[in-house]
Amino acid sequence: MPIKLRNWKLALLALVFICVFTSLGIWQVSRAHQKKILLKSFALRTEYPPLLAADISKPGDWRFYRVKLEGRFDNTHTLLLDNKIYENKIGYEVYTPFIAKGLALPILVDRGFIPIGKSRSELPAVRPVTGEVTILGMLNLPPTYVAFGGMTDSPSIRWPLRVEYLNFSELAIILASPVYPYLLTLSPSDPGAFDIKWQVVVMGPERHMGYAVQWFALALTLLILSVALNRPPKRRNDEKVQ
Known part of the structure; x- marks a missing residue:
């Protein structure tokens, strides 16, 4: 029996949104x-025990490994994200x-959060860390x-430098030197750290699954409404063929 649509334009629009909602649900599951x-x-x-400079100087996937480094901070080139x-x-x-x-390139260290201060026109003072120190952090x-x-x-470069985002290629031009391809998030207990947490993700997998359920529910609701609205009207008894 052929399917008859009461409004094929609305049916087509509903199909498009059903596909969109389903795709968003699948993406959230992923x-x-x-x-x-x-x-x-x-x-x-x-x-793992903390790695050393000799370990991370080799190519590899070093994300989330703890590292202990000896050296000094370049306090004259602090960035404020x-x-x-x-x-x-x-x-x-x-x-x-x-x-x-032991590292051929300087490594950018995330020291944590500081409040904005009185106004945006006046940058907050950043406490320097002087001398030779040993730091522990996570790559x-x-x-x-x-x-x-x-x-x-x-357009002018003044330190500390306020930046809108971090791009290592642009940063290499500003510093006139390339930097190590990983950040080092300083340990919260380090004397040079400000307010900081070792946070991996902002949104956990549970929230993504919750969003996925919402998208799938929207797709299902729209499908049910589309089927209901496109069903042919029931014929009255007096309209039936005698």
Whole structure:
């Protein structure tokens, strides 16, 4: 029996949205799976004894491994990553290059969060760490970003430098030197650290699965409504063929 649609345009539009909602649900399930793998990798790798400069100077996947380095901070080239929030406070994430013994390139160290201060026109003072020190941290990839402009909001370079995002290629030009391809997130107990946590993901796999259920529910609801609205009307008794 051929299917007759009461309004094929609405049916086609509903089909498009059903496909979109289903695709978004599948994508959220995929993201939940990726986050589970990420959290498992974090849990396993942070249990390893801290690596040294000689270990991470070799090519490899060093994300989430703890590292102990000796050297000194380059306090003259501190970066302030803008628009960060920590415990409902607005401010900056502080990054300072670290010249480590045994590493050919300086490594950018995430020292944590500091509040914005009195106004955006006045940058907060960053406490320097002087002399030769030993630091402990966790290696991670640079934070992801969506760029609508340059890394800095000013054509002139003044230190500490406020940046909108971290891009190691652009940073190498500013510093006139390439940097190590991983960030080092400083241990919260380090004397040079500000407010900081070793946080792997902002959104856990459970939230992704919750969003997936919502998208699938929307697709199912739209399918049911489409079928109901496109059913042919029931014929009255007096309209039946005698």
